[in-house]
Amino acid sequence: MTRRDFSERDIHLALDGELPDEDRSDFEAWLESTPEMKARSLRFEADRLRLRAAFAGVLEERVPDRLAMRTAGETSSPIARALRWRFAAAAALFLALGAGGGYIAGIRGVGLEALAEDELAEEAIAAHTIYAAEQRHAVEVGADDKDHLLAWLSKRVGVTLIAPDLQAEGFHLVGGRLLPAGQKTAGLLLYEDAKGNRISIYVTAEGEEKAKGIYQLETGGASAVYWLDEGWGCAVVGTLPQDQLLDVGKKAYRQLLAGAGMV
């Protein structure tokens, strides 16, 4: 028996109960051997569950009288109906404007604000991904030359930079390096724990707003806990569980703020 070729199309067929029974086991085997498609399939299934859950409540709602009565042979007032329609049309329009307008604003205006956060977090994650993986060339200046490292980075980045003490969290300073950050520069401090887990602290004088959050790329990998505070951006990046990263991040951030005289 020849096994037919499957594609993403079959994921939809399977999900909707349209895949022929005789193809089912081959399809399952194909999914197992194609992690990307398996993930896609699970995702579509999850979205469908979420969609169903979102509308499930409607079935439990009491049927409005105007519908029940209409079916039973009575009519509702045409005036009330006309007024409601006008309001609904207005509401629908504003929803449409909100959605459409928001979409455009998402690219132009609102997006620009969010982009600053995105950029900070994404650049910090990119830097971490590249340098934390380096064994011999992870840093430009090592922890043994800490005073020089901090003086240099402070001067180049334009903030008073200290190296937070994270011994209580199990991390010690490995060293640091200077990085580009948009039109400016960023300083990266790399830390390591006894097991070799690394986190990086990314600091830049960029950013024109106040924001904070946790950021993770859709593709997974390292997360960033970040803060933006008008001309001062900081991200703590690592592959630690998010709770732990958040905890370490907060401790580092408080010390950085204190060190920079910003508290």
Added chain:
Amino acid sequence: MSAETTGMDQRRTAILAEIPRLRRYARALVRDRDSADDLVQDCLERALSRMDNWTSGENPRRWLFTIMHHLFVDQARRTKRRAEVVMMALEGSEAMSVPADQAESVASREIMDALQAISPDRRAALVIVGVEGFSYAEAATMLGIPAGTLMSRVARGREELRGLLDDMGRRRAIRVVER
């Protein structure tokens, strides 16, 4: 009571039983609760005025969904044209805020919003198959399109929905932590 009246009553009862499902489909199509119920009401009115077209033995659900879908398509066209007029009439008014339904969770609201952002054709196909559970063949007949077209609308709708949810999720993930 004549046999004809009894048949009529049975039909009304059968239609009445479908109202919750019709309301759900309508809500997924147009989001706003009153507009959705207006759509259902239009559907019921049309159904009641054409009961003769409903051949006995035909599934009332399919029949009603088909009617409602056609009304939705007409309405979507009409709303598009009406939009400009309404916008002028409302300029400077305070009607800007549309209160969100308190009962909706963030996750529900997000997926409902995302659903509204995809094209009406794909939205209808995705909902009628994915939420209402009709087969491709049934759905294609109800929407009056070939099965292949239906399939591609379902697939594209799903893909589009996924992208929109990812965008929203990303934006939400950006704003969750306190200092």
